[in-house]
Amino acid sequence: MNPVIQFTGVVKTHNNGVRALDGLSFSVPKGVVFGFIGLNGAGKTSSIRILAGISAQDSGTVSVFGNAIHHGDSEFKRSIGFVLDEPLYFDWMNAVEYLKFVGAMYDLSAAETASRSGELIEFFDLQPDQPIKYYSTGMKKKISLAAAIIHKPALIILDEPLEGIDALAAIAVKETLALMASRGTTVFITSHVLDTVEKLCGEIAIVHQGKLLVQCASADIRTSMKHTLTNQTYSSLEELFLDRVSHPGAERRLSFL
Amino acid sequence: MKQGLTLYATEMKEFFRHPRALHLVPLLLFAAFMMNWIAHIGPQYPVIIAAIVCGLELQFDNILFRSPNEYFILTVYPIDREILVLAKNLAAITITLFCLAASSAFLFYFSPVESAKREITEVILSFLVVVFPLLHVGNLRSIDNPRPQSGWRVRDFVETLWMGGSLAIALIPYLVFVYVIDFPLLCIVYSAGAGAFWYFTSIPKAVNRLGREQLLS
Numbered sequence: 001m002n003p004v005i006q007f008t009g010v011v012k013t014h015n016n017g018v019r020a021l022d023g024l025s026f027s028v029p030k031g032v033v034f035g036f037i038g039l040n041g042a043g044k045t046s047s048i049r050i051l052a053g054i055s056a057q058d059s060g061t062v063s064v065f066g067n068a069i070h071h072g073d074s075e076f077k078r079s080i081g082f083v084l085d086e087p088l089y090f091d092w093m094n095a096v097e098y099l100k101f102v103g104a105m106y107d108l109s110a111a112e113t114a115s116r117s118g119e120l121i122e123f124f125d126l127q128p129d130q131p132i133k134y135y136s137t138g139m140k141k142k143i144s145l146a147a148a149i150i151h152k153p154a155l156i157i158l159d160e161p162l163e164g165i166d167a168l169a170a171i172a173v174k175e176t177l178a179l180m181a182s183r184g185t186t187v188f189i190t191s192h193v194l195d196t197v198e199k200l201c202g203e204i205a206i207v208h209q210g211k212l213l214v215q216c217a218s219a220d221i222r223t224s225m226k227h228t229l230t231n232q233t234y235s236s237l238e239e240l241f242l243d244r245v246s247h248p249g250a251e252r253r254l255s256f257l
Numbered sequence: 258m259k260q261g262l263t264l265y266a267t268e269m270k271e272f273f274r275h276p277r278a279l280h281l282v283p284l285l286l287f288a289a290f291m292m293n294w295i296a297h298i299g300p301q302y303p304v305i306i307a308a309i310v311c312g313l314e315l316q317f318d319n320i321l322f323r324s325p326n327e328y329f330i331l332t333v334y335p336i337d338r339e340i341l342v343l344a345k346n347l348a349a350i351t352i353t354l355f356c357l358a359a360s361s362a363f364l365f366y367f368s369p370v371e372s373a374k375r376e377i378t379e380v381i382l383s384f385l386v387v388v389f390p391l392l393h394v395g396n397l398r399s400i401d402n403p404r405p406q407s408g409w410r411v412r413d414f415v416e417t418l419w420m421g422g423s424l425a426i427a428l429i430p431y432l433v434f435v436y437v438i439d440f441p442l443l444c445i446v447y448s449a450g451a452g453a454f455w456y457f458t459s460i461p462k463a464v465n466r467l468g469r470e471q472l473l474s
Contacts, residue, residue, distance in 0.1 A: 052329075052332060052333045053332050053333070054329060054332050054333075071468065072338070072467070072468030074334075074335045074336060074337060074338070075335060076335075077333065077334065077335040078335045082333040084329060084333065086326050086329040087326050088326065088329060088330050088333060089326070089330070090267070090271070090324055090327070090330065091324065091326075092271060092274050092275055092324070097270075101263060101267060102334065104259055104260060104263035105260055105263065105334040105335065105336060106334070106335070107259060107260070
């Protein structure tokens, strides 16, 4: 079966000369919650921006649903929902207006949009008549999420979706994502909360300095060897992550504390 | 079609709801003052056209970033770029026409000229001559020189002056047709030609450039 997302040798250098992706290759199988993790500047957002069509890779190929995508393509986005690091809403609209706009962009019928909007607004506990600019950070994140799933996408790509939202909403979001994955939607998620990633994701990839370090099933983390000589295994994703991305011997300390 | 109509409606709604429309107020007040003065020395239409076009500079010159995140919204949804540019341009034409009609009524009220019939004809003809060249330049400028943040900033003021300069150049054919060869009908012929260029050449060019450029990346 074709992977839903496939990066092959993708290189991206920003205008300021920083190499964000350095031959990144990985693939995302269908119907999993895929955790894409790394330190700040590892290349997560650059990868998502390429998928969203905001920027283009310098070399390498990116395929979605088995087809190579090119900067400027838009048709493939019909079955994708995005929550980017950039807020995706017109802040002068209210939630109802914005979801109506998004529904029209995905070619949903007016009746379908109205019914799904009502359900999403209730589910995410959004203020329907208030302009989005007056929403709290968490509410803004929730409206972005609502807009990303209104068209029942086959793939949803989320950059830090749980950042800034309250505990109840976070639980609701995680449950929704797990439910979507169980029904065949592929969920691609970046997060700095490793505990959440480990619990939520069926598969994880650790990216560092624009390259893939590890890709494995979450279930395999605790059985993978830390030290072959001692037969010691990793106790958590956090331990695996720290082991792979931290610099050995680089102890960091503030002199005044 | 549905996407295009939604985008057009969104543009219209945004204009009337956003405080940005207030850019027109100081320009119209200044124009009202100028109308009185200029009526004694020459035609008044340039004052009205200049006030409106400069006040609506963002509708022409910054079509992708009137909200700071607008470009990202327009990128992640499956929107045909041709429909996007076309809808935004058609909304700019509608908004300009609306503002011209409303402000002409307002400004001619203050004008000492008794019959404004000729002046109104001049406003309409000069609008027809300038609108498509300004859209063409504006589309390319929106892609080459995007402003993610806009409002009452120095850069916006500079861009408004730049728009005034573009308008002055775009008005040259009008001056030639009306004042040099005295054949105003040519304005309509010229506008039809400019409109065809805008639709068949300028929009595809902007779409093509939008596909190649990576704005703010």
